[in-house]
Amino acid sequence: MNSIPYLVTIWLFVIGLYGIVRSRNLIHLVNCLTVIQSSTCLLLIMIGYRTNAAAPVFKNLPEDAKAVDPVVQALTLTDVVVGAVVIALLLAIAIQAHKQFNTLDPHKLSAMKG
Amino acid sequence: MAAVGCIKKKKEKMIIFQNIILIMIAVFGTAAVFMHSPVRQSIILSFYGMLLSIYFIALKAPEVALSEMVVGAVVIPLMILLALAKVKSYTIENLRNKKQK
């Protein structure tokens, strides 16, 4: 294995998936999805890191100083925003599901009614 | 010579700090999944967001750290707790309707 920090990302992903598979409450399921989404942000930032480099803000630094990758950080900004907003939408769907079926158990919501 | 030794100590301390925060992130992520009550999960998720933000600062990404801090502290716990409150108010209403039938 070439680096240990990437393993933490894989662990968070798999444990979030386990939470989704074994969840008995829709809101618990959405929280596990939050853990999965944050693991992807973590992986993106870990890829762009350079040891002993500075942050990509060049106010007092010379322009050829060693700095961390800025493109990956811009990608991660979008990832964080989209993740938060999708979680809010899923919570609204969970509220509507409870209103219709009077239960928050995903195993009981599987029957489709005509 | 002393300056080089001082810089080496700082770099080692930074690596130790990064590893400690990484282990805490793994532990809190696992704890968030194995909690069964969504109210407790929302508090753990807000602390998990703060830990992620500190780790992003240690990896020299300040703008992403600000985003994650703001999302993890304001948006996520607020939405979860408000969804729970709404579900609970519907449950109370349904119980009351059943009693009056």
Added chain:
Amino acid sequence: MKPAFSKWVFIVIAAAFCFLIFQAVKGLNKFGEYNGIYGVTLNKIAVTERAATNVVSTVAFDYRAVDTMGEEFILFASIAGISLLLRRRHIEEEEIPEEDLPGRTSPDTSDAVKVFGLMYPGFIFLFGAYMVLHAHLTPGGGFQGGVIIASAVILIYLASDYKRFSSIVSLKKLEKIETVGLSGFILTGIYAFFRGDSFLYNFLPYGVKGSYLSGGIILLLNIFVGLAVSGGIILLANEFLEQTILLRETRAIVRRGSKKK
């Protein structure tokens, strides 16, 4: 499928998934040794080209501004979806919910929270506006500052009750603010067409590195994004809060055409 059986099925499949991901992660560089060409080149030339010291903002709002436009669209669409999902339908009972046991009110907020809610929203609003307006110089930006501004308004709800919050916040004004933010972003991009450049080209003068008016279009786009995000998040909170309120004064139940499901 019984719960215990599904647990073992998941563990077997997760093991296979982990094995595949290991093979994929082995191809990545070692942690801390990034040497891709795009990031290294951008660090060297972005400050001389655009005279804005925050390279991440330059990448997000100038070189890859189309991605940020897509992100704003996703924000707008999902807030519209939430408003649609949580709307009040006419066939539902218009009922003001009361507490379970008669004669019980929910506890008032404590004095410390009230003082906090009196002193702090102005400062938090100022800090959020500072973060939006200095996006091209320091870490920060439209999204971060927008959510901080929204949290100042939500603090007012937390420290008092829903009546005061809804007297400050009106749905039409919020919708207008959010629409101005999003359409300003797109119109700035379309204005570049009239000058003969490509969509979202940086047409304002670049200025001197480090001064306040530098970076061209980055400050303008950040202001629009800040408006859109702050309006959106307050709308979001308002949607969720609208039916969970417990009006502590009224005890009467008003039913209007209830329909049993």
